[in-house]
Amino acid sequence: MILNINALSKRYGNTPVLENVNLAVEKGSVAVLVGSSGGGKSTLLRCINGLETFDSGSIEICGHELTAGTHASNVLVKLRRDVGMVFQHFNLFPHLSALENVAMAPRLVEQLSEEEAFQRASSLLDKVGLAAHVLAKPATLSGGQQQRVAIARSLAMRPRVMLFDEPTSALDPEMTAGIVDLIVDLAASGQTMVIVSHDRDFSRIVDARVFVIEKGCVARCGSPAEIFSERSTRNIRSVQYP
Template identity: 40%
Template sequence: MISVRNISKSYGASKILKGVSLDIKPGEIVTLIGPSGAGKTTFLRTLNWLASPDEGSVRIGDVEISAGHARPRQISALRAQSSMVFQHYHLFHNKTALENITESLIVVHKKTRAEADEIGIKLLIKVGMQDKMHEYPSRLSGGQKQRVGIARALAVEPKVMLFDEPTSSLDPEWVGEVLTVMNQIADEGMTMVVVTHEMRFARNVSKRIVFFDDGAIVESGAPEQLFQNPVHERTRQFLSKERFD
């Protein structure tokens, strides 16, 4: 489903990604873990060309782009393959939960309001937010906002869902409900790439964990293998500081 070949990316003089390659199968749930500044967000952003790599190529589904040869039409095609959920929701404050979902369906995807509402309501039911569909974000909890963010990301029917620390700005009491929705999406067979510090999710839901450090993949493996028998000392050190409860 996803094939990343040898991508590199610099910001100014700093090389942030140093030749990263990764293949992800349809329906696979991959978590990316690693210290702050390792390049996890940057990597995720190269998957939809929000950050354009200097070298290498990205393929999602049947859309492939190589660095230096990206045409606007190819970039739009690549972006249509995936949908991203951010740490800080990025909801429109002046729109209701439902309108946050229907806006781009109407404006970008040229759905009628009735069609968009039908999709939006269905998705709000899926994330357990049907009771709040006419509320504005300021009246929603962090967990509820993030569930709207997930519903909005699903609305465009992506092949792949990209999550960048979707629970890390939440109070602990709201984390569970967001992880529950993510588990449900995983169970439905969605291909997911999840940057997270939630080791429970990494261990219980993902099939593969990729440990990132200093712009490169240090090692990757099944959760039990990586958690119990990390090969590299850097992985060991990182895991020793994480909480697993």
């Protein structure tokens, strides 16, 4: 297993947010996290890459171990080289071009030369369909294009695991479809991913394991077909019998 979450619990003050979460992801596979708002999905994702601390349990990811309490900075530095994260609102550097956004981490962290970093960045921008926009600043790109830059930026560090927090929820349906296609292609190429999303289109990743997170716990898990069809049936019922 490339990711193993054992009995993870976290509270904010007196409020439990995650309670005894157990979840494992195999190398090369995809986990999709769904569930009602406030259930703890984003918090769980942030715990996985050490952006949040937790109160008990442990997380092992790419051979790095996180335990309760404050994380040592040398562990976080190593972990973040192996784990990439893409957010709902892209979080690009506004003053840098697409190319510079993608090249920044390889230059700073891997200390590639400018030429090498730009080469890697431009081939990734090509891969995500942005060859014509390498010099564009984020503000001149559409939401879908900005999300492509953010994905390329994360891929630039060649992460062993990619985490996505609602990567399509700020996008209109057409742009959503493009980003889903891109992520489905990444899955097919063997990229390990944990994706928080309500988008049923991710059920196209047929081998994915879907985890339903409710009130801080893993309520159910199953294949996309099992979980998404069960959820749609429930939604119809709740409309008919409010």
